[in-house]
Amino acid sequence: MSGWVQLKGVDLRYGAVRALQGVDLAIACGERVALIGANGSGKSTLLRVLHGLLRPSAGSILRDGGLRQAMVFQRPFVLRMSTLSNLALALWLRGVRWGRAKELALAALARVELSDVALRNARTLSGGQLQRLALARAWSLGPHVLLLDEPTASLDPHAKREVEALMADFADAGATLVFASHNLGQVKRLATRVIYMEQGRVLADLPVHAFFNGPLADTSREAELFVKGELG
Amino acid sequence: MNTFQESFARAMQLVADADPLLFSIVGRSLAVSGLACLLGCALGLVLGGWLGVVRFPARGGLVTVLNTFLAVPSVVVGLVVYLLLSRSGPLGFLGWLFSFQAMVFAQVLLVLPVCTALTRQVVEDAEKANGEQLQSLGAGAALRSLLLAFDERYALLTVLLACFGRAISEVGAVMIVGGNIEGFTRVMTTAIALETSKGDLPLALALGFVLLAVVLALNAVIALVTRWRGAHAEGVVLAGAAA
Numbered sequence: 327m328s329g330w331v332q333l334k335g336v337d338l339r340y341g342a343v344r345a346l347q348g349v350d351l352a353i354a355c356g357e358r359v360a361l362i363g364a365n366g367s368g369k370s371t372l373l374r375v376l377h378g379l380l381r382p383s384a385g386s387i388l389r390d391g392g393l394r395q396a397m398v399f400q401r402p403f404v405l406r407m408s409t410l411s412n413l414a415l416a417l418w419l420r421g422v423r424w425g426r427a428k429e430l431a432l433a434a435l436a437r438v439e440l441s442d443v444a445l446r447n448a449r450t451l452s453g454g455q456l457q458r459l460a461l462a463r464a465w466s467l468g469p470h471v472l473l474l475d476e477p478t479a480s481l482d483p484h485a486k487r488e489v490e491a492l493m494a495d496f497a498d499a500g501a502t503l504v505f506a507s508h509n510l511g512q513v514k515r516l517a518t519r520v521i522y523m524e525q526g527r528v529l530a531d532l533p534v535h536a537f538f539n540g541p542l543a544d545t546s547r548e549a550e551l552f553v554k555g556e557l558g
Numbered sequence: 559m560n561t562f563q564e565s566f567a568r569a570m571q572l573v574a575d576a577d578p579l580l581f582s583i584v585g586r587s588l589a590v591s592g593l594a595c596l597l598g599c600a601l602g603l604v605l606g607g608w609l610g611v612v613r614f615p616a617r618g619g620l621v622t623v624l625n626t627f628l629a630v631p632s633v634v635v636g637l638v639v640y641l642l643l644s645r646s647g648p649l650g651f652l653g654w655l656f657s658f659q660a661m662v663f664a665q666v667l668l669v670l671p672v673c674t675a676l677t678r679q680v681v682e683d684a685e686k687a688n689g690e691q692l693q694s695l696g697a698g699a700a701l702r703s704l705l706l707a708f709d710e711r712y713a714l715l716t717v718l719l720a721c722f723g724r725a726i727s728e729v730g731a732v733m734i735v736g737g738n739i740e741g742f743t744r745v746m747t748t749a750i751a752l753e754t755s756k757g758d759l760p761l762a763l764a765l766g767f768v769l770l771a772v773v774l775a776l777n778a779v780i781a782l783v784t785r786w787r788g789a790h791a792e793g794v795v796l797a798g799a800a801a
Contacts, residue, residue, distance in 0.1 A: 416696075
């Protein structure tokens with residue numbers, strides 16, 4: 327597998343807070359990577375660094391600039407306009423003509439079964455619908471890499487399943503998937519690799535089977551406690 | 559009947575009779591403040607939106623200065639514009655002193671910092687909350703400023719109303735640069751000041767009522783638009799998207 331990104335000694339500070347500390351990792355194309363850890367462990371910051379939204383204070387990032395990336399946030403932002411316009415706007419921002427953007431947006435909405443709310447104000451969509459819209463927006467951009475920041479947090483079980491199915495579709499289509507999650511069941515279902523973080527550090531980086539079934543105590547006592555539900 | 563009741567009754571009569579003098583003053587006021595608001599807000603929305611999303615070293619200082627200008631007395635603005643437009647001033651060649659244009663110019667300077675500062679705050683709050691998501695979609699600073707201002711359009715309507723209120727209710731600047739010339743530069747506020755000093759309270763009161771009525775009407779329109787938007791929760795479909 328070819329590489330998508332490589333981080334070496336990445337540090338990121340917010341004032342006195344070290345949000346990331348000496349992060350070294352490489353992600354290959356086609357991998358399904360789950361970032362787990364307690365709140366404030368640095369998962370969201372790492373996702374933002376990977377997406378290029380935050381610049382590290384120290385360290386280096388080597389990224390394959392030829393690969394298209396998209397990111398889905400925990401609470402997707404939509405403008406106070408129709409669902410269709412929100413989606414078409416994302417395409418227009420990437421240089422697609424408005425007429426073509428509308429066509430592609432309609433197809434993307436159909437894919438996530440939101441065609442019936444195409445002309446509805448996107449602000450009136452439910453949490454699950456919003457997350458599906460965000461995934462449709464990402465899908466319509468044809469990304470090689472999809473980053474997701476706790477995409478199913480605060481969704482009901484039905485909406486969670488729908489969003490997970492769409493994430494699996496992305497991965498099956500060959501996209502690299504990197505997602506932060508507190509849901510260990512979801513991590514087992516979707517990830518092939520798990521990165522456990524604490525206080526901005528990567529404490530464990532293992533294949534999913536090894537992470538959940540191996541003797542974690544040798545790698546990280548904190549990760550073992552986290553998996554047992556005794557931490558975070 | 560006491561003076562207030564008598565003045566009130568006569569004022570109502572002037573309004574009911576659509577007194578030509580009264581309504582010529584009202585029309586001029588609306589024209590001056592409306593045009594000043596249009597120009598000042600057009601510039602203020604752009605500047606405020608831009609300041610809301612960009613970051614540069616002197617930005618903090620600029621925002622502080624801008625916020626300070628929110629409290630500038632209108633007479634000071636009037637004085638500055640007077641000096642600019644007086645025959646020996648740098649803009650004296652325009653020949654605008656004691657004219658409609660001078661009043662508009664002064665009110666643009668009054669409205670501009672209000673619109674810029676309030677727009678900056680609205681857009682900056684929106685940028686903090688959601689800017690990175692727009693950035694992740696590929697929107698640069700200029701587009702983010704435009705999109706966030708569009709998204710906060712109802713909050714910005716209130717900003718526009720505040721600006722119009724600032725313009726139409728000020729007396730110091732238009733008095734100094736307009737000169738309160740009857741039939742030429744006399745507006746509601748300068749007329750109220752003059753008629754009160756002359757003891758003609760009914761006309762002053764009538765103008766006061768109209769001034770309040772104008773602001774009330776604007777408030778009502780904005781409240782209705784906002785309520786209508788809430789009731790009809792259909793999305794704005796950008797040009798042609800519904801087709």
